[in-house]
Amino acid sequence: MQDKRETLLPGQRAKARGALENATGRYEGSTRTAFDDGWEMAETDRLIKTEVRAEVARSAITYNTSPDIPFDRSINPYRGCEHGCIYCFARPTHAYLNLSPGLDFETRLIARPGLGKVLERELRAKSYAVDVIAIGTNTDPYQPCEAEWRVMREVVQVLSDFNHPLAIVTKGTLIERDLDLLAPMAAKGLLRVGVSVTTLDPALSRKMEPRAPAPARRLQVIRRLVAAGVPVRAMVAPVVPGLTDHELEPLLQAVADAGASGASYISLRLPMEVSPLFQDWLAEHFPDRAAKVMGRVRELHGGKDYDARWGHRFRGQGIWADLMRQRFAKAAARLGLLRDMPPLRRDLFQPPPRAGHQFTLF
Template sequence: MFHFVRMDKTRSTAIGLERLTGRVKGRGTPRNETGRFEALDRVAFDDGWAEAEDDLPVVRTHVSDERVTKVVTRNTSPDVPFDRSLNPYRGCEHGCTYCFARPSHAFLGLSPGLDFETRLIARPNAAQALERELRRPGYMPDVLAIGTNTDAYQPIEKDRRIMRDVLEVLQRFNHPVAIVTKGSLIERDVDILRDMAALGLATASISITTLDRKLARQMEPRVPPPARRLRTIERLAEAGIPVRVSVAPVIPGLTDHELEAILQAARDAGATAANAIGLRLPREVSELFQDWLARDLPGSADKVMGRVRQMHGGRDYDPSFGHRMRGQGTHADLLRRRFKTACKRFGLAERLPRPRSDLFARPPKAGDQLSLF
């Protein structure tokens, strides 16, 4: 059996559940060290009475609600082509081992490890908060990015339908939106996205990291398999929605050799544009990702991390603007040249048409005086 003790973080060395159990079924990481802002650490140790791994309970997903007054987040990063975004959820059940958003869970007093995948925060009134913001007299419309931190179409969205409510608000206001997702659940909302796209108001990006089903299952345990995501591209394209494939992240020494194959498969499915973003390992993500490599792909660990450090000036991650999403050095330059050459060969643009903002209009509310003209 496992016991847990609370220890002063300045004196403790976290053992980590992975050293006791090896893995957690259906999850990206078994590690669950306490967040970096907490004064005390929760450390597990084996008292010698551990059960067999097959008898360990499955870690269930727990969802809490957060009532928000403001839901649009602003940014001034020169690395992204948008200045505002929206996230219906905190944490992500997809459980991608490499997810750069994991450190954000520490702000909630939770672990960027297993907590990030299993202790989720939903914002059930996100649509209502969004409508209030869009109705503010000084609000100026521009593209709203969704899915840039955690995935709006992760599994819990099927029942929660928060993203669906958000899209209905955006449609009523003729507000432009750009969605990034790994989830095939976006197909549920094709009716809204099709009508918005017909007015030039919506685009979608589908992330594909690898075409290898087994590797994808290891890295992204609760994400639809690659073939299913290609089918999602096909269905969105058939509905007239501009679709981009996002080869993200490109993992040097592990998935970078698939770059051209992914681009071609996505083009064949109907994608008209593409982008590629290098692996990012900020804060706790580096240790979690390296632990996954050592556990699942030990023969590739040194090669992968050696390439990663070559692309980040000898570090696991360089957060500098201009470098954090692309890397630098010979290998990074080679990947960029390969990407540009492949896009040209397959007829893929490097950007989708920017959704238009000039159709934005605030619909009348109940009781409003209607215009005579």
């Protein structure tokens, strides 16, 4: 594990951040190490701040052929995520930008303004075949910078105009802002939302997901979405063995009480750079449990930190994986959370008339 002091200047603070270091991305040809040059750091430079830069998007929809996920297309309004969840499996994608999966992932973000227009062009293509678009499967579309950049709002507006089916995953409260668009989509059978709830312990959440809404606030989001007629599936993800797995039943009870229609879970995943980042975090915050947590993680993944094989990566294997499946199935069945969500409608899809088109005059 890398010493965090190698990538932070003396006196520099990463307040309310998940990662403890900022190791050079794996695709860069050289390694950069922070050092004290003798000049005193200005007070304004001591705190690592969030930077958001704009990207001109050339495409909106990303397609995949993964056999173990229920969608074949998705949209990412942002690259990186300020929530700073230390366990986030998307962290390694920041290396593609020549940025670190560590602190860069949560402090150097990329917004994609104008994405709605690009999406509209793709949806109007004669070759386009409608199917559910998933948003939030990589980074959270309702992370804090959405309040200013409103890229997700652009995308939802286009999908609403086209009557296009949409599945959203988020732990952000900003989704409530868009209920004027989302509630009518839900009423037409075009929308479902997954809300991620990892723990009920606000102190643990603050350490593990430092800039994400507190657990009680996420439960409130579920209540407000359900009250607006939006079907919600609670996502207990990730379940961290030895740290949050004991909360599985109370979590399911809490989301059921909040009105969730269904629930699912995913075990902790530590691909590539996520593993050393998570282990550094464990050693810093839970040194007494670090060995136990990582030992259990490796039992789930055949002795490795992570097993990326299709069908294994989300739940793991072995006795602990079987026990978790049994506990989840029993609790979810008792609470009525094993119901399948109704399929989203595809038959309503219709490109709206273009602005200025002659048919709009009649």
